[in-house]
Amino acid sequence: MAGLAAAAQALEACTWQAVPWPSFQMRRPRVEGTSAAFLCRCAGEIAARVDLEALQESLLRTPGIAFAHVVDQACTPDGAAEILARAREARVRGAVLAACSCCALRQVCASCTLQRVRCKTALGLLGREGLPPAGTGGTEEPLAWEMVNLREACAWPEGEDRARATWKAERLVLAGLAALMAxxxxxxxxPGMRATVGILGRGPAGDVAERLLKRLGFGVWRTGRRLLSVEGAWGGLRAWVGDGGRPFPLEAPWLLLAPATRAEERSMEKAARASEALDRQPGIVVCDPRLGPQVSGAAAVARVVGAWRPDAVWSGRLAFVRPSFCRACGTCREVCPYQAVGWHEGQDGRPHALVDPLRCRGCGLCVAACPNGAMAAVQGTDRELWSTLEALLA
Structure with missing residues (x-):
C-alpha cells in the first residue's frame, strides 16, 4: 500500500495527464503460413545443458517452421531487437520463443522474474516501452507469440543428461508451435471511456485523492450522500445515492469509496458488492480508513492511474463471440458474473452477443455454458489444448 502511495505522489512531479479513451479494436489474427522458432542461450543457463545447435537443425526440417534462430539473451534490448528484425525479414506471422519465460500473456504473475518481465517488455508484450508492440512481421498485422520455458522444464531438471534435455526441449517447442497454429x-x-472518477464519502482520504486526480487531469465529482447500490461495471458504473429522500444516480467509469469510519466502509462495501471480491468490480477502489489519509488516498489514485491504459485490457484471457453461431439465447448474459456480455446488431440485422473486453475477466463461464458453441476464449481454447497434447505425445 505504501508503495502505491509513493507511486501516486511521484506522479505529481511528472507531466502525465489522463485523457479519455477513444473506442478502438484489438485484433488477434489467425496464424497462417509458417512461423519462426527462437532459441535463447539464457547467458549459458540453457545452452550448457541443451544442445541448441542440434535443436536448431532439427527444427529447420520441421514443416511449419520458416527458420530457427539462436540468440544469446532474449530478455535484453539487443536480443529482442535481433528477434524482431529476423521476424520482419522473414515476414512470418507467428513465433515461438524458447527461453525462460512461461507464457506470452500480457500480464505479470507470481512466477514472473525480472528477466521474464524484461523479456516481455522488450518484445512489446507489456506496455509501450521498448520496441514496437508485438512486432509487425513486416506487415500491419501483429506478431503472434507463444513462449516455452526451456530453463526450468529442460535444462535444470535434467542435470547432466544433455541428450534428454535436448529431446524434451524439442517436444516443448513443437508443442508451442502447435498451439500457435491452432x-x-x-x-x-x-468501448471508449471518459477520464472521470466519482468519489463517494466524506473521509479525509477522499480529499487527498480528489486533489491528486485533478492534478493528473481527471474530471472528479464528489458526494457525501449515502451509497445505496452500484450498477454496471468498470467503464460504466452508476452509483445510486440518497439520504432518506428519493435516490438519484451518479455515473462515472471509476468509483472511489472514501469512508470516514470503519462502519461506513462496511456499509459502502455492502452497497457496492465490493466486499465479495474487488476483482469482481475492478472499477471500484476503496480507501481504507484504518490507514492514514495520505497513504490511503494516494494508493487509491495509483490503482486508477495504473489501469488507465487502453492496452492494459489485453491479457489474452478474454472471451469473444462467433456471431454466425450465436442464437441470442441470453445464456452467456445470465451466467456472466461481471456483466461483460451485451447485445450487438450485426450487419444482417440479426442480434448477437458481444463481450466487453473492459469488463471480461476471462473466467470462461460463458464459454462453458453456451449451448451453441458461439462463445470462445481468445487463448487456451480446446483446439489449442488438444493440438498441444498431440504434439507432446507424438
Whole structure:
C-alpha cells in the first residue's frame, strides 16, 4: 500500500495527464503460413545443458517452421531487437520463443522474474516501452507469440543428461508451435471511456485523492450522500445515492469509496458488492480508513492511474463471440458474473452477443455454458489444448 502511495505522489512531479479513451479494436489474427522458432542461450543457463545447435537443425526440417534462430539473451534490448528484425525479414506471422519465460500473456504473475518481465517488455508484450508492440512481421498485422520455458522444464531438471534435455526441449517447442497454429483469429471492440472518477464519502482520504486526480487531469465529482447500490461495471458504473429522500444516480467509469469510519466502509462495501471480491468490480477502489489519509488516498489514485491504459485490457484471457453461431439465447448474459456480455446488431440485422473486453475477466463461464458453441476464449481454447497434447505425445 505504501508503495502505491509513493507511486501516486511521484506522479505529481511528472507531466502525465489522463485523457479519455477513444473506442478502438484489438485484433488477434489467425496464424497462417509458417512461423519462426527462437532459441535463447539464457547467458549459458540453457545452452550448457541443451544442445541448441542440434535443436536448431532439427527444427529447420520441421514443416511449419520458416527458420530457427539462436540468440544469446532474449530478455535484453539487443536480443529482442535481433528477434524482431529476423521476424520482419522473414515476414512470418507467428513465433515461438524458447527461453525462460512461461507464457506470452500480457500480464505479470507470481512466477514472473525480472528477466521474464524484461523479456516481455522488450518484445512489446507489456506496455509501450521498448520496441514496437508485438512486432509487425513486416506487415500491419501483429506478431503472434507463444513462449516455452526451456530453463526450468529442460535444462535444470535434467542435470547432466544433455541428450534428454535436448529431446524434451524439442517436444516443448513443437508443442508451442502447435498451439500457435491452432489459435483462432478474433477482433475485440473496446468501448471508449471518459477520464472521470466519482468519489463517494466524506473521509479525509477522499480529499487527498480528489486533489491528486485533478492534478493528473481527471474530471472528479464528489458526494457525501449515502451509497445505496452500484450498477454496471468498470467503464460504466452508476452509483445510486440518497439520504432518506428519493435516490438519484451518479455515473462515472471509476468509483472511489472514501469512508470516514470503519462502519461506513462496511456499509459502502455492502452497497457496492465490493466486499465479495474487488476483482469482481475492478472499477471500484476503496480507501481504507484504518490507514492514514495520505497513504490511503494516494494508493487509491495509483490503482486508477495504473489501469488507465487502453492496452492494459489485453491479457489474452478474454472471451469473444462467433456471431454466425450465436442464437441470442441470453445464456452467456445470465451466467456472466461481471456483466461483460451485451447485445450487438450485426450487419444482417440479426442480434448477437458481444463481450466487453473492459469488463471480461476471462473466467470462461460463458464459454462453458453456451449451448451453441458461439462463445470462445481468445487463448487456451480446446483446439489449442488438444493440438498441444498431440504434439507432446507424438
Amino acid at each position: 489459435r483462432e483469429g478474433c477482433t475485440l471492440e473496446v
